Amino acid sequence: MQSYRVLAIGGPIANAVRKTLRAPGYGHPAHTELATGYGPCRLCLKAFNVGTDRRILFTYDPFYEKENLPLPGPVFIHERNCEQYPEDGGFPADMVSRHLTLNAYAPGRRLVAQSYVSNGDIEAELQRLLEGRDVAYIHVRDTKAGCYDFSIERTRQETVDEGNTSNGGESHE
Numbered sequence: 001m002q003s004y005r006v007l008a009i010g011g012p013i014a015n016a017v018r019k020t021l022r023a024p025g026y027g028h029p030a031h032t033e034l035a036t037g038y039g040p041c042r043l044c045l046k047a048f049n050v051g052t053d054r055r056i057l058f059t060y061d062p063f064y065e066k067e068n069l070p071l072p073g074p075v076f077i078h079e080r081n082c083e084q085y086p087e088d089g090g091f092p093a094d095m096v097s098r099h100l101t102l103n104a105y106a107p108g109r110r111l112v113a114q115s116y117v118s119n120g121d122i123e124a125e126l127q128r129l130l131e132g133r134d135v136a137y138i139h140v141r142d143t144k145a146g147c148y149d150f151s152i153e154r155t156r157q158e159t160v161d162e163g164n165t166s167n168g169g170e171s172h173e
């Protein structure tokens with residue numbers, strides 16, 4: 001059983017967008033509107049109340065500071081007054097029953113597995129992916145909209161058995 005961390009967009013990024021109404025790293029104007037879809041908010045990972053919540057749409061690269069190759073796309077956050085989902089909060093309740101795509105990546109943004117879940121049975125699939133030795137992190141996306149929702153990583157860095165790494169990248173001093 002792998003324990004995992006749920007990584008929402010960070011509070012500093014969200015607050016910068018709220019303050020500047022610009023996409024971080026891109027500078028594109030952010031767009032504020034009344035929610036027309038459930039989202040979720042990428043900061044608190046709660047579903048929007050359609051027609052009542054106000055949200056900000058902006059361009060975001062979920063690989064920022066992790067990989068060299070970016071993959072920017074649209075995301076939403078509440079316009080104000082919400083906080084980052086706790087890393088140890090388990091899978092967000094508002095997201096469990098959604099049609100989700102789980103993209104499991106090895107370092108270097110190499111996609112090693114991809115699963116579609118829609119029946120709420122997310123934990124078993126997450127565990128299966130996290131058991132994969134070459135899986136470093138998982139991106140959760142909305143299957144219908146395609147947008148990035150949040151990331152998942154193992155709580156503890158698993159130790160890689162010596163002699164089983166064959167990427168040729170070892171350094172010798």
Ligand SMILES: [Zn+2]
Binds near residue numbers: 042044046077083
């Ligand atoms: Zn929120």
